[in-house]
Amino acid sequence: MKFPMYLDNHSTTPMDPRVLETMLPYFVEKFGNSASRNHAFGWEAEEAVENARKQIARLIHADPKELVFTSGATESDNLALKGVVEMYREKGDHVITSMTEHRAVLDTAKALETKRGIKVTYLPVDKTGMVSPNDVRNAITDKTVLISIMLANNEIGTINPIKEIGRIAKEKGILFHCDATQGVGKIPVDVQEMGIDLMSFTAHKIYGPKGVGALYVRKKGPRVRIAPIIDGGGHERGMRSGTLPVPLIVGFGKACELCEQEMAAESVRLATMRDRLQAGIMNTLDEVYLNGHPTQRLPHNLNISFAYVEGESLLMGVKEIALSSGSACTSATLEPSYVLRALGVGSDLAHSSIRFGLGRFNTDEEVEYTIKRIIETVTRLREMSPLYEMAKEGIDLKNVQWAAH
């Protein structure tokens, strides 16, 4: 086993060596600008980009012409929301999204509210983190121009009923954007079947390079138009100017191709390891709680709250294993996870949560090691915890008068 061990694959993934290999020629040898139309350097770069477009489009069942390359899913989310709102301003000024979206969607929506006077409805989620298609339907007004709901949540792994939501959007004639960053390459994604009109995703979550992502923009049924947020040369059919990062795109393409080939088997393997991790921890320790949907969740995700133990201290205790937590102490803003809060999980349990993200390069051995270390560390920290002591004495912590400052 190699240390430190990496079990934080929702945050980013290591590049697959096969992906790196396909990228290398495009840095030093085939370094042309894909927009140079008049020489072989440009033509070979363009060919590489178009080939990657095909590979990426195949994974999501889209047409290659429907892909706009961006710097990543954050930019794609920005482009989708701002681009649609701007383009369809005459039609309306209302956007529907959910409370558990990634900050790239939430902060963009907030910016649209503040700076452009757009009205945004943030739909709640149920206790498992799922958005209700009925809530979407009921929130639609005659001014709604966009619905934006994520495919799968990055913290708790819950998979939303995208197909139903897509159907409602189509019925009501409203554009449907899906932030599919955590789902593409992990579960089957079909923009036709799911009724998706715009979709964000990125390379670095699927063993590709950081710095490149895409926005799928539907061309038929309906033809979606978006206003660009970056001007300057009109690349990507005027939707996103700027020289394309050819080597990154080549890597993105290869990463998608590998996912297409390996996803079925890989998702079964990861789900088995994840189930083993879950059982190993939850069948041994008491007062541990699963966050997110028990079955409608990403195969490689696990999110557990360990009562009476704070998340950052648990991470410190297993610092040879890379994980993440919903604790306030681990966030830049000192706020506990807003996703867990939206589920109705109490702040104390939000502070006690750990997210595990398995990936292509994790092994059964690593899972067994992690189970052992988590159990050891939680046990040790509970010995150190005044809350555990009080709970064992039979004190109901909810009735205690805390002297918080």
Added chain:
Amino acid sequence: MAYSEKVVEHFNHPRNMGSFKKDEEGVGTGIVGAPECGDVMKLQIKVQGDKIVDAKFKTFGCGSAIASSSLATEWMKGKTLEEAGKIKNTDIVQELNLPPVKIHCSVLAEDAIKAALTDYKKKAEQPK
């Protein structure tokens, strides 16, 4: 931003972790913080005469909170009640190299010290 070495040291080898019985003679207990905040510290002192002869802590919180309370028990042992009351959170910050975002852990530790001292004094004043 890797963890500070001193914080990790206290975390791996906490000083004086544990509990005295709350109603034991000469024991003062301070509990500060709240579970919703992600920080709860319990600091206990055992006093003989006017000296703190022993101290114990238990903490629910991040590594810096654990280290701050562990350090507090280390510093309190052997001090008089008055001296212990002079321990400032800034001393803790300096000793553990706490970054700005973790300063509140040291503040909580100082509060816990004061709470333990107050509790001891209150109990000492009660008629037996």
